[in-house]
Amino acid sequence: xxxxxxxxxxxxxxxxxxxxxAKAMKREGIDICSFSAGEPDFDTPEHIxxxxxxxxxxxxxxxxxxxxxxxLREAIVRKLQRENQLTxxxxxxxxxxxxxxxLYNLMMAMIDPGDxxxxxxxxxxSYPEMVKLAGGTPIVVKTTAETQFKxxxxxxxxxxxxKTKLFILNSPSNPTGxxxxxxxxxxxxxxxxxxxxxxxxxxxxxxxxxxxxEHLSIAAVSPEVFDRAIISHGxxxxxxxTGWRVGYLVGNVDLIKAASKIQGHSTSNVCTFAQYGAIAxxxxxxxxxxxxxxxxxxxxxxxxxxxxxxxxxxxxxxxxDGAFYLMIDISKFGMSSLExxxxxxxxxxxxxxxxxxxxxxxxxxxxxxxDMATIEKGIDRLATFVKSKL
Numbered sequence: 436x437x438x439x440x441x442x443x444x445x446x447x448x449x450x451x452x453x454x455x456x457a458k459a460m461k462r463e464g465i466d467i468c469s470f471s472a473g474e475p476d477f478d479t480p481e482h483i484x485x486x487x488x489x490x491x492x493x494x495x496x497x498x499x500x501x502x503x504x505x506x507l508r509e510a511i512v513r514k515l516q517r518e519n520q521l522t523x524x525x526x527x528x529x530x531x532x533x534x535x536x537x538l539y540n541l542m543m544a545m546i547d548p549g550d551x552x553x554x555x556x557x558x559x560x561s562y563p564e565m566v567k568l569a570g571g572t573p574i575v576v577k578t579t580a581e582t583q584f585k586x587x588x589x590x591x592x593x594x595x596x597x598k599t600k601l602f603i604l605n606s607p608s609n610p611t612g613x614x615x616x617x618x619x620x621x622x623x624x625x626x627x628x629x630x631x632x633x634x635x636x637x638x639x640x641x642x643x644x645x646x647x648x649e650h651l652s653i654a655a656v657s658p659e660v661f662d663r664a665i666i667s668h669g670x671x672x673x674x675x676x677t678g679w680r681v682g683y684l685v686g687n688v689d690l691i692k693a694a695s696k697i698q699g700h701s702t703s704n705v706c707t708f709a710q711y712g713a714i715a716x717x718x719x720x721x722x723x724x725x726x727x728x729x730x731x732x733x734x735x736x737x738x739x740x741x742x743x744x745x746x747x748x749x750x751x752x753x754x755x756d757g758a759f760y761l762m763i764d765i766s767k768f769g770m771s772s773l774e775x776x777x778x779x780x781x782x783x784x785x786x787x788x789x790x791x792x793x794x795x796x797x798x799x800x801x802x803x804x805x806d807m808a809t810i811e812k813g814i815d816r817l818a819t820f821v822k823s824k825l
Contacts, residue, residue: 441570444568445564448561449792450472454471454472467785468785468809468816469786470788473760479676482725483713485715486712487711501698503529504714510713519655527685529694530704531682531683532681532682537683539565541665541690544696545600545601545633552574553576553594553603555590559637580764600633602627603634605636606757607643610762612757612759614648614649624656634653636664639671640758641673642726643672643730643733643759645733652666665686666684666686668685669682733804735807740801743814743818749768761803772789788801
């Protein structure tokens with residue numbers, strides 16, 4: 436069969452592939468220490484599960500509006516006002532099948548062939564692939580440890596051309612865990628307004644912050660950037676709802692109508708009763724306690740993993756401010772990240788993600804969204820592997 440040309444332009448997700456391989460090895464009885472998945476190891480809070488269960492019992496099992504249940508869109512409006520000082524209406528919001536789907540809808544609704552989308556690297560694996568699927572051109576701007584893997588205003592300004600339509604901002608970041616400070620966000624916003632381009636802010640990790648880091652949504656900087664800002668968000672990370680597949684996109688009414696049209700001909704509505712669980716995530720006061728307990732656990736694991744890695748000769752890192760990822764520099768070993776990760780998995784049964792997936796081939800990514808015992812055992816195995824390669 437001759438497949439569409441667009442398929443050959445897209446790279447499969449290495450993060451999903453490696454996580455699947457690690458899980459398959461575990462099913463075979465192999466003792467695997469996996470740091471691969473970007474998924475909290477906590478269960479969804481009980482009150483959220485109960486809300487979905489109640490919705491099922493109440494018959495919330497039918498088709499719903501393609502743009503999402505009205506009650507959920509209203510809950511999202513209240514959340515954005517309460518936590519981000521952003522004023523939207525329900526018609527500015529579409530509920531999607533996870534945060535990833537919100538970004539895919541955005542690209543399909545906004546990007547034409549020839550349009551350029553600026554993406555700082557290291558980046559989340561799906562950003563450039565979605566741009567390609569929409570016929571656009573990803574423009575990757577490399578960042579370095581010297582700037583804490585954050586794009587500078589000058590870098591952004593220099594990358595913008597007359598074909599630039601969109602800039603992708605991710606803070607807190609997957610894969611680096613870096614968080615743009617409010618001043619850095621304001622500086623980026625100034626370039627967005629000056630160059631009259633759009634920005635999509637992926638804010639799905641906003642509740643997972645450490646050491647006093649602050650999250651400022653770029654849409655809240657000024658009325659001028661508000662008009663050019665789009666927000667991608669979801670319930671997966673902070674509420675441990677990865678399998679629920681509930682996310683959302685926020686933007687101007689014309690964009691949301693276009694995304695709803697696309698969704699109406701692809702997936703239609705998000706699982707109806709799952710949306711009632713999402714309402715509880717935002718509306719039930721118990722959610723704040725659940726999120727904080729998980730954040731504190733991640734903070735403890737973060738400290739443990741950086742302390743353990745710091746004791747391993749040849750490895751270096753920048754301590755993350757948010758999310759639950761640690762990028763480790765492996766440049767001293769003379770191996771590609773794929774070679775390093777394959778050797779680590781084969782020899783020591785430790786699964787991590789090669790940096791090549793994020794356009795950072797001299798790094799590997801570890802997720803510390805796992806239990807402390809796995810962290811201690813896995814980093815000990817990493818130390819053994821590194822020692823054998825020095």
